[in-house]
Amino acid sequence: KYEKLWLTIGTASLVLFLAILIITGLHNGHKPAASGREYVNPDKVDQIEPFNKPGLNKVDGKDYDYELVIVASAFNYQPGKVEIPKGSKVKIIATSKDTLHGFSLPGTNVNMMLEPGHISEYTKTFNDKGEYLIICNEYCGVGHADMKSMIKVV
Ligand code: CUA
Incomplete structure (x- = not known):
């Protein structure tokens, strides 16, 4: 009973x-993205702005100088190596096409989780010349340890 x-x-x-x-x-x-848009269909990332053109783009009339559009997928970042002029304020806009990846610049405050379907953003001013390693700090599969890229501030 x-x-x-x-x-x-x-x-x-x-x-x-x-x-x-x-x-x-x-x-x-x-959290809502500053751009007002938060989501992107992970299957159509390559067709949707701004992710259809990964790379560094100069912008006008914003409170930052460049947008750096990043697309992560197993096991790389598009674009590859990026050159940024010293002193630039850069808004990093990133997403993943397949699984959870990380976007971390060791030694800086940049440490983002890139979820498929979600847009992650971080704005940073690059005041010092040098090479900044980009690493994936979320386990994403067999190629995880080799998932790296680089920002070169010139
Ligand atoms: Cu991508 Cu770990």
Whole structure:
């Protein structure tokens, strides 16, 4: 007799727990991107602006100088090596085409998670000349350790 009661209570709390998880997930899952757009269909990244043209683009009339558009996929970044003029304020706009990747510049504050379908952004001024290694710091498969690129500030 009591077994049935406990089963009901158990099921009810499980349902409640899942509901709370789903609700908090919906509310806190993603911070809106500054550009106003947050999502991109991961299957169509190559066709959707700005990801159809990965690379460094000079911009006018914004509070930064360049947009650096990055597309990550197993196991590389597009574009490859990027040259940035010293003193430039750069808005990095990045996404992933396949699985979860990282975009980290060791020794700086840049450390982003690139989720498929989600646009990640970070604005940074590159004041010092030098080479900045880009590494993937989210495990993404057999090629993870070799997933690297570079920003060269000239
Ligand atoms: Cu991409 Cu690890």
